[in-house]
Amino acid sequence: MKYNISGKTRLTGLIGYPVRHSISPNMHNRAFQYLGLDYVYLVFEIKEDNLKDTVMAIKTLDVAGFNVTMPLKQIIMPLLDEISKEAQLIGSVNTVINDNGKLIGHNTDGKGYVKSLEDEGITVEGKRFVMAGAGGAARSIAIQLALDGAQEITIFNRTLDKAKEICEIINKNIPNCKVMTTGYEENQLKQQLKKADVLINCTSLGMAPHEEKSIITNPELLHTDLIVSDIIYFPAKTKLLQMAEDAGCKVINGVGMIIGQGALAFKIWTGLDMPIDYVKEGIFSNK
Numbered sequence: 001m002k003y004n005i006s007g008k009t010r011l012t013g014l015i016g017y018p019v020r021h022s023i024s025p026n027m028h029n030r031a032f033q034y035l036g037l038d039y040v041y042l043v044f045e046i047k048e049d050n051l052k053d054t055v056m057a058i059k060t061l062d063v064a065g066f067n068v069t070m071p072l073k074q075i076i077m078p079l080l081d082e083i084s085k086e087a088q089l090i091g092s093v094n095t096v097i098n099d100n101g102k103l104i105g106h107n108t109d110g111k112g113y114v115k116s117l118e119d120e121g122i123t124v125e126g127k128r129f130v131m132a133g134a135g136g137a138a139r140s141i142a143i144q145l146a147l148d149g150a151q152e153i154t155i156f157n158r159t160l161d162k163a164k165e166i167c168e169i170i171n172k173n174i175p176n177c178k179v180m181t182t183g184y185e186e187n188q189l190k191q192q193l194k195k196a197d198v199l200i201n202c203t204s205l206g207m208a209p210h211e212e213k214s215i216i217t218n219p220e221l222l223h224t225d226l227i228v229s230d231i232i233y234f235p236a237k238t239k240l241l242q243m244a245e246d247a248g249c250k251v252i253n254g255v256g257m258i259i260g261q262g263a264l265a266f267k268i269w270t271g272l273d274m275p276i277d278y279v280k281e282g283i284f285s286n287k
């Protein structure tokens, strides 16, 4: 890919550690190039100790905007000038815009996930979700689903306290959404899945080095009306998705979410829609 860097080129990028493996530069630079925008997206490996200096440098260098990933998503919050409502509820920031020296933090992870459902013709309002996992991604998704009118969310996680914490946030701030935790026991899960519209895997089971694992091991827990979504995007078809497909379920992988969260960040920085189809075509290549 060739870039024409000019004296007016605006800088965007990603900070976190480790981040060299990220596909975000490919995604954003392809979009900038396609639309002829004088922007570039670079990656900076920043650890906690250097975050304060980095935020100051971003202001000094008039960086247009940037993404934030682990381990900085929470600790950057007090260093920003303003935080959006969803990022406050989620308790982390993945996108920052520099609005004339004022740094405003957003979280596009949950919204990106919802966008990936909508792109498949699935609306959130009134739906019942069962979610596996209660890490950073699960938290963003659960809170966004609740904000967008999900009727019911049931969360199960190896560490139950983390699932309970997400439930408490939703109960306190978005009381219209019914939210609860459940255990791993097959019978309990079967009861929950029977009445669910969408099952979402937000754990890392299914991704290297756990490609052979699945959060659900018995296909009899699934039913043909259930949509099964895995936020893992590599491999494109996890063991869970393969099992769900064999059971006759509609399946959705995590590519839509990663593009969705990136497209929302892109819109925040440039005001423009990301050319999704073009970006998707080459998202895993670097040509």
Ligand code: NAP
Residues within 6 Å of the ligand: 109, 132, 133, 134, 135, 136, 137, 138, 157, 158, 159, 162, 202, 203, 204, 205, 207, 231, 232, 233, 254, 255, 257, 258, 259, 261
């Ligand atoms: P995280 O904060 O580290 O959370 C990991 C989750 O997986 C926790 O719920 C953890 O349970 C669970 N888990 C890990 N190993 C497990 C095991 N052996 N058995 C059962 N549960 C296990 O990570 P995250 O940021 O939420 O990311 C989770 C997954 O989503 C990753 O695979 C990541 O690649 C993917 N992701 C995709 C996107 C996208 O855009 N598509 C975005 C973000 C993340 P405990 O709480 O008990 O530890």
